[in-house]
Amino acid sequence: MDRAFFATLSDVARAAIAAELERGLVADNKLEHGFDPVTEADRAAERALRGAIEAAFPDHGIWGEEYGWTREGAATVWSLDPVDGTRALVCGLPSWAVLVGLLEGDRHIGGMIDLPALNETLVGIDGETRRNGERVRSSGCTALADARLSTTDPHLFAGPEWDAFERVRSASRVTRFGLDAMAYARVATGDIDLVVENSLKRHDYDALIAVVRGAGGHVGDWQGGSDFAPGRIVAAASRSLYDQAVEVLNG
Template sequence: MTDHAELTNIFADLSRLARQSVQAVSARVTFEDKGAGSFDPVTALDRDIEKLMRDYLLAKHPDHGVWGEEFGWSNEGSPIHWSIDPIDGTRAFICGLPSWCVLVGYLREGRHQAGMIDCPSLGELLVAVGGTTLRNGEPVVASNCMSLATARLATTDPCLFDKDEAASFSAVRQRTLVTRYGLDALAYARVATGDLDLVIENKLQRHDLDALVPVVRGAGGHVGDWSGGEDWDVGRIVAAASRALYDEAVAVLSR
């Protein structure tokens, strides 16, 4: 069993490994397109970070599973596993924008237990362990915004919604105070820190979301799917500063 102190230390080590890799990268970043029909960039840094973190975790806990975006599974079927997205927001990264993050989730029997959103360009490390989220060692709390009318909403790219999803998202957006785009995982970090109130997205893979769920929940927010449940594999995610705000958003989305 991995205790809270060990988890905190592991996340600190993973952040250190990722940031050391980032510092070694030259100013000019090259990338490949691994998409099939849509642009999906990957860089050498994506692979380097994941390999370093994967090797570290398996050396420390050889019986744990590790699932990463770039290299897939090690020890698939283990009751405890780590979910890695080495760079969430690679499009932002190759454009020189600071919103990309390093994501690591810790799950037991498929349930989210702890997570890390590391924002190297901003010097922020958010870690959720034991039901509490810390930013650079200090507790953070979601805003507790209770209604769409006062909510600050975000989604990474509204063009990713299909026709029906776009109509549902627009119905929510028209009821909110302000909407911002292009933040990737940083939007969820900002829900946890109280600076945004609501994030609505689709087409998320497990490596995109496994770290986000505990970080938002550890700050007092609520995360679920568009139907009010926790069907993570569908990839439609709502993260809200309060359960009341989540329920109101879901009610609009499901109309």
């Protein structure tokens, strides 16, 4: 796999989304209670991504947020979140992203965080992350007291999870909210040091792991391991910072 194909995926998704933005977005709500929007831009982008992958790699599996599985059980799988941060998109904010992860078995071997509103594409592959072609590195921050922390929405934490996050927030230097996948991009570029989140699905995190790791950061679960299925993710600028955050999360 080379970076050129990720550039192709960025191009086709951006074109599909731009066409829907030109028509005007209408957000449907996935939830009976609360608000989880989906738009035709989400669906059109995933169709475009699937079409490009199917043409180039007809034996690969595809998992996407909007259309589910194609060839489930394939050795190589693409994981698609065609618009991560749809709330940001419908509010005219630039933090929404196109996320594409590439896995062999359980190994995250490639990932793309594409930020069309910022004309910025980060691709992590072969252990190296580049933004618009230039290599990027995490800050290397090793101390929680110095860390710039982010989470998308603190209201997603409740009960013991809220208490755990609050311990980390209180121990960190500064906290910013509402960045969606852009927060992980900023860990890779050295501008944010730590992201702590819960309730993520595989299409939310599969792309992020290779991008952060390729920039020298560390990604794991809340227990110090790599069981991402429960959706509790910690992305850190260094393994030392990750270990400190996990220790504080667990009291």
